[in-house]
Amino acid sequence: MSLFKTRDWWSVRCQDETFDHGCLCVANIDNSPNGLDKILVGSFSGVLRAYLPRPGKGEGFKPEDLLMEVQLNSPILQLEAGRFVSGTEALHLAVLHPRKVAVYGISLVSGAVEHGSHYQLNMMYEHNLQRTACNLTYGPFGGVKGKDFLCIQSMDGVLSIFEQESFAFSRFLPGFLIPGPLKYITRTDSFITVSSQRQVESYKYQVLAVATDSNSKEESQKISSGKRVTMDWSLNIGEPAVDIMFVSFPQALPSILVLGEHSLFCVKESGQLRFMKKLEYNPSAFLPFAATQEGIINTIICTHTNQLLVYADVTLKWAAQLQHVPVAVKVAAFPELKGVIVTLSEDGHLNCSYLGTDPAMFIAPAPESRDINYDEQDEEMEEMKKRIAQASQKGDILPQKKSEDELTITSSVPPSLDPVTKATSVEIQDEIVPSITAELTLKSKMQLDNVHMTVRGYGSIGATQTAFKFSYLDPSNPPVVPVSFFLQGNYPPASLTAEVSASYNIPTGAPRTAQTTVGLPLSLVCRPCMPVKNAVHKVTIDTNKPPVNLNEIFPDLSGDYEGSSGFALGFELLGGPVVTVLASKTSQKYRVQCDQFDALWLVVKELADRLTRHHKRRGSSDFRCSFVGGLPLQEYFDVIDAHFELRSQTEHLKKVLQQRASQFRSIQRRLLTRFKDKTPAPLQNLDALLEGTYRQILAVGEACEENTRLLRRAGNAVSAATRLMNLLIRLSFGMSDGEFAVLEASLTPRVDDDGEIGWEEIVDAAITHLLRTCLAKSSKDAATNPPALAIAKDTGKLKKHLSLLVDRLSKGASLAMEGVPGLDVKEPDAKPVAIKTKTSPRNNPDAIIEQELESGEVPVGSKLGEQKNRKLAPVSPRNGGKSLPPMGESNLPPLEIKGSLGSLPPLGGKKLNDGLNDLSKDSVPDLDNLPTPPTHKPRNDIQWEEEV
Numbered sequence: 042m043s044l045f046k047t048r049d050w051w052s053v054r055c056q057d058e059t060f061d062h063g064c065l066c067v068a069n070i071d072n073s074p075n076g077l078d079k080i081l082v083g084s085f086s087g088v089l090r091a092y093l094p095r096p097g098k099g100e101g102f103k104p105e106d107l108l109m110e111v112q113l114n115s116p117i118l119q120l121e122a123g124r125f126v127s128g129t130e131a132l133h134l135a136v137l138h139p140r141k142v143a144v145y146g147i148s149l150v151s152g153a154v155e156h157g158s159h160y161q162l163n164m165m166y167e168h169n170l171q172r173t174a175c176n177l178t179y180g181p182f183g184g185v186k187g188k189d190f191l192c193i194q195s196m197d198g199v200l201s202i203f204e205q206e207s208f209a210f211s212r213f214l215p216g217f218l219i220p221g222p223l224k225y226i227t228r229t230d231s232f233i234t235v236s237s238q239r240q241v242e243s244y245k246y247q248v249l250a251v252a253t254d255s256n257s258k259e260e261s262q263k264i265s266s267g268k269r270v271t272m273d274w275s276l277n278i279g280e281p282a283v284d285i286m287f288v289s290f291p292q293a294l295p296s297i298l299v300l301g302e303h304s305l306f307c308v309k310e311s312g313q314l315r316f317m318k319k320l321e322y323n324p325s326a327f328l329p330f331a332a333t334q335e336g337i338i339n340t341i342i343c344t345h346t347n348q349l350l351v352y353a354d355v356t357l358k359w360a361a362q363l364q365h366v367p368v369a370v371k372v373a374a375f376p377e378l379k380g381v382i383v384t385l386s387e388d389g390h391l392n393c394s395y396l397g398t399d400p401a402m403f404i405a406p407a408p409e410s411r412d413i414n415y416d417e418q419d420e421e422m423e424e425m426k427k428r429i430a431q432a433s434q435k436g437d438i439l440p441q442k443k444s445e446d447e448l449t450i451t452s453s454v455p456p457s458l459d460p461v462t463k464a465t466s467v468e469i470q471d472e473i474v475p476s477i478t479a480e481l482t483l484k485s486k487m488q489l490d491n492v493h494m495t496v497r498g499y500g501s502i503g504a505t506q507t508a509f510k511f512s513y514l515d516p517s518n519p520p521v522v523p524v525s526f527f528l529q530g531n532y533p534p535a536s537l538t539a540e541v542s543a544s545y546n547i548p549t550g551a552p553r554t555a556q557t558t559v560g561l562p563l564s565l566v567c568r569p570c571m572p573v574k575n576a577v578h579k580v581t582i583d584t585n586k587p588p589v590n591l592n593e594i595f596p597d598l599s600g601d602y603e604g605s606s607g608f609a610l611g612f613e614l615l616g617g618p619v620v621t622v623l624a625s626k627t628s629q630k631y632r633v634q635c636d637q638f639d640a641l642w643l644v645v646k647e648l649a650d651r652l653t654r655h656h657k658r659r660g661s662s663d664f665r666c667s668f669v670g671g672l673p674l675q676e677y678f679d680v681i682d683a684h685f686e687l688r689s690q691t692e693h694l695k696k697v698l699q700q701r702a703s704q705f706r707s708i709q710r711r712l713l714t715r716f717k718d719k720t721p722a723p724l725q726n727l728d729a730l731l732e733g734t735y736r737q738i739l740a741v742g743e744a745c746e747e748n749t750r751l752l753r754r755a756g757n758a759v760s761a762a763t764r765l766m767n768l769l770i771r772l773s774f775g776m777s778d779g780e781f782a783v784l785e786a787s788l789t790p791r792v793d794d795d796g797e798i799g800w801e802e803i804v805d806a807a808i809t810h811l812l813r814t815c816l817a818k819s820s821k822d823a824a825t826n827p828p829a830l831a832i833a834k835d836t837g838k839l840k841k842h843l844s845l846l847v848d849r850l851s852k853g854a855s856l857a858m859e860g861v862p863g864l865d866v867k868e869p870d871a872k873p874v875a876i877k878t879k880t881s882p883r884n885n886p887d888a889i890i891e892q893e894l895e896s897g898e899v900p901v902g903s904k905l906g907e908q909k910n911r912k913l914a915p916v917s918p919r920n921g922g923k924s925l926p927p928m929g930e931s932n933l934p935p936l937e938i939k940g941s942l943g944s945l946p947p948l949g950g951k952k953l954n955d956g957l958n959d960l961s962k963d964s965v966p967d968l969d970n971l972p973t974p975p976t977h978k979p980r981n982d983i984q985w986e987e988e989v
Contacts, residue, residue, distance in 0.1 A: 045359075121179055305352070458476065705738060
């Protein structure tokens with residue numbers, strides 16, 4: 042912001058009209074003897090006005106300041122004053138319209154009385170144009186004396202020369218794309234323009250004049266070819282130009298000034314760069330004027346930030362604030378004041394102003410004389426020191442939010458789904474996708490304007506509307522916005538949440554944001570179904586309370602099975618498999634089983650949360666869930682491998698697509714060379730090769746889209762499996778909230794496949810940091826420098842580091858980190874740990890014993906490598922009852938393009954399930970501590986087959 046402002050001298054506003062660079066002209070257009078300037082303004086509405094400012098003391102625009110106002114038939118693009126009429130050297134006005142150029146004479150007609158004098162506009166001649174005009178320039182072309190010629194540039198790059206009343210010729214500019222500013226240089230008899238190639242180009246008038254192929258005006262203006270016009274010189278400036286000016290002052294060298302969008306260039310007449318000034322703003326107009334210092338060029342530059350800057354070459358001399366953004370600026374001389382700066386804005390504000398300051402008439406009053414009480418000042422000083430000491434002791438250095446500055450977003454989710462679904466644009470076509478409508482309330486303690494709110498569902502969850510704008514928020518009447526959520530994708534999400542954020546500015550101008558999370562019910566993405574007896578993946582949750590009837594835990598998902606015994610429930614995920622929940626009758630355990638590992642997460646999380654709430658309502662505060670047994674690392678690794686293979690396939694497809702596109706362009710160049718050759722030559726099957734390459738590009742593009750869809754689904758599976766693993770690790774090792782926050786920040790469930798560095802590299806780096814800090818075995822591990830973050834070639838390192846993480850946690854290590862609030866380094870508790878182990882299979886295959894171990898011993902269920910030799914469990918009969926293929930057959934096939942691409946393996950198919958382990962064998966004991974034959978025969982103690 043400038044310290045000074047321009048001093049308004051005279052101003053007027055042209056209502057409801059639009060103006061541009063060439064719509065302002067300042068000249069003694071009526072050729073009056075006193076030589077005073079008049080201001081001529083022409084608008085796109087076709088209105089031509091002439092002003093002579095004569096403000097009195099304290100007065101602005103007066104009606105007699107408007108000398109003339111004429112409505113022309115066409116929009117006015119540019120106004121120029123020059124000697125355009127033969128036989129006289131008086132100034133006349135050239136008016137450029139889109140399809141013609143007209144030359145007018147303005148004269149003063151005297152009346153009988155003073156009020157009878159008026160100005161009259163007389164047309165001298167006009168030329169109709171065959172091409173749409175863009176701008177014009179004028180000057181004594183060819184070195185003529187006492188007259189000016191016109192040069193008009195059209196929108197398609199044709200220069201038309203008019204020698205006053207007669208037409209001369211037209212020329213095409215070479216390499217033309219879009220028109221740029223045009224200026225005539227008298228000293229070199231050449232035209233200067235800035236082409237679409239962002240370079241300043243100079244063309245000699247004589248070169249343009251001799252390159253002719255037409256004899257008449259109509260023929261010349263309709264030409265489509267001619268002799269090639271060669272430029273005199275060119276200079277690359279690297280940016281588009283706003284305007285061009287030529288200066289020839291006695292104190293400075295003749296120079297060409299070019300105003301770019303970000304720079305000011307000063308070029309010599311020979312095309313050599315004299316100096317350049319990089320601008321930190323976007324200029325809108327400029328005007329050079331003579332300086333008193335030798336060799337210096339003064340320049341006025343107006344900006345889009347309402348500033349007027351005066352430069353001496355590249356040195357800023359003055360800055361002043363304007364009221365509007367000018368599109369044209371001139372300097373004029375009037376009777377009362379010389380050197381007035383005239384500016385014209387796009388919306389018609391015409392201002393005459395000057396630089397400088399007016400003397401301030403305000404005189405500050407003398408301060409009151411009073412005696413200083415030193416005792417009071419000492420007490421105030423001590424009080425301030427105490428406040429500073431208290432503030433410095435606080436660890437929170439961030440500024441606290443004021444309650445009146447906060448915008449609170451609250452959400453209300455109903456307990457039941459919508460009776461009529463509001464789901465739109467869903468990918469599941471054969472089923473009815475339910476929806477639920479939540480109400481979002483925006484509460485504020487102060488008035489807020491222009492509040493923008495966005496709603497984003499996690500993963501495959503969609504919303505009926507994602508963006509909202511509130512022009513005004515009334516604290517007494519908070520708005521309530523209904524938003525319906527539904528499953529938009531064809532696979533279940535990894536989290537049943539939606540994020541709502543709002544951005545706004547407080548009255549002081551500081552930006553603020555408010556966020557909240559909307560929790561969605563499980564019934565939104567699943568429906569009750571018949572339980573499934575056998576499943577590949579099983580997770581057993583132990584509790585310290587007697588088992589609860591599942592119908593009481595899931596009253597909204599019982600469905601037609603509400604009257605059953607309540608020890609087995611089935612949930613069919615929309616777009617996913619069936620998940621079965623079993624409750625033991627005799628022990629305190631619950632089992633969740635499914636044929637897809639990542640699909641277990643939603644039901645396991647919901648089961649743990651609902652059990653906690655159920656026992657809390659009954660007054661039980663010591664309820665705990667735990668997970669005893671080996672963690673399903675191999676199953677988790679298989680999900681990670683499937684995701685990483687799809688990432689690798691994406692990079693492979695991109696390389697193939699790039700190679701095919703390069704081949705396609707090479708064939709096009711060869712065909713173009715053959716077609717341009719004057720001697721016909723055989724194509725040698727290049728056309729067939731071009732068509733085949735085009736089909737291959739389409740096939741690879743379709744494969745990329747399909748692979749992207751599968752990658753998005755695989756990322757969702759990794760996110761769900763990661764959340765499940767984090768929960769099982771917390772239940773296994775009894776982590777606190779702070780330690781679990783560190784674990785979830787390192788083993789993050791947020792998967793982003795849009796960047797070059799993927800989820801595998803980020804998690805590997807985070808876990809490596811944990812292994813070198815809080816989980817380090819010795820100071821030697823902590824002193825090792827971490828490797829640079831790079832794209833991984835495989836998942837071997839990640840799996841190794843994940844195994845080390847689990848191993849060190851199982852040995853009593855803690856995720857306590859220095860510097861994290863609430864996570865102080867502490868010694869592991871030395872109280873006994875109850876675990877379950879297997880005795881020899883010869884004596885008792887499934888016997889479970891309770892042991893008490895000293896601290897530091899490793900439970901059997903957490904030993905690494907315990908599950909390597911376990912056999913695969915049979916697949917559920919719902920999937921065909923076929924056994925899974927062995928490990929090592931999950932590599933994606935190479936891309937072969939023979940008319941069409943082979944389809945990529947679907948997510949969740951056999952390749953994803955290769956090597957999955959059965960949690961019911963060896964490491965995790967069966968329910969009720971009873972033996973189970975390896976053939977998975979029905980068990981009589983649970984007795985949930987009747988409900989099936």
